[in-house]
Amino acid sequence: xxxxxxxxxxxxxxxxxxxxxxxxxxxxxxxxxxxxxxxxxxxxxxxxxxxxxxxxxxxxxxxxxxxxxxxxxxxxxxxxxxxxxxxxxxxxxxxxxxxxxxxxxxxxxxxxxxxxxxxxxxxxxxxxxxxxxxxxxxxxxxxx
Numbered sequence: 001x002x003x004x005x006x007x008x009x010x011x012x013x014x015x016x017x018x019x020x021x022x023x024x025x026x027x028x029x030x031x032x033x034x035x036x037x038x039x040x041x042x043x044x045x046x047x048x049x050x051x052x053x054x055x056x057x058x059x060x061x062x063x064x065x066x067x068x069x070x071x072x073x074x075x076x077x078x079x080x081x082x083x084x085x086x087x088x089x090x091x092x093x094x095x096x097x098x099x100x101x102x103x104x105x106x107x108x109x110x111x112x113x114x115x116x117x118x119x120x121x122x123x124x125x126x127x128x129x130x131x132x133x134x135x136x137x138x139x140x141x142x143x144x
Contacts, residue, residue, distance in 0.1 A: 016102050021095035028073060029094045032116050033123050038097050039081060042074060043090035049074070 021038055023029075029037055042049060054060055054067035074091035081092055096116070101107050 018099075020098040020102050022098050023093055023095045025070070028077070029096060031120050032094075032096065033120050034081075036096075036116060036119065037094040039077075040093045040095060041089040041091070042093050043078065046071070046091060049091065 021040075050067065050071060053070045059066040071091070074093060077092040077094060078087050078089050082088075096113075098112075101109055101112060
């Protein structure tokens with residue numbers, strides 16, 4: 001298998017790309033903290049996005065409408081990205097920056113991804129701890 005920065009891997013181009021991003025369709029990178037996600041505004045050409053999302057019949061036949069779900073998720077991302085501000089676009093996609101894996105060939109992909117998962121786990125644990133402390137304090141005060 002060619003190395004990630006080899007001309008073979010890059011389709012014959014010499015050197016390496018400036019940036020490499022990866023998008024996840026099924027979970028939409030919900031397992032990453034927001035600050036680590038790269039966010040792309042994809043609302044400029046919704047007609048093109050709709051045409052591309054519906055081009056494969058296997059993805060929309062048989063009761064599954066991945067085309068509509070994909071466009072709906074992009075619209076939801078644009079709304080949920082910032083809870084205290086008005087929407088700045090009609091559609092957004094989140095991506096993971098994989099550039100460090102290209103720049104540092106010794107980095108292990110599984111370890112790289114697992115670090116993001118661990119950071120998310122720590123954030124969830126911290127938030128739950130704060131939440132539990134907030135709701136359990138009044139309960140304990142009432143019980144005494």
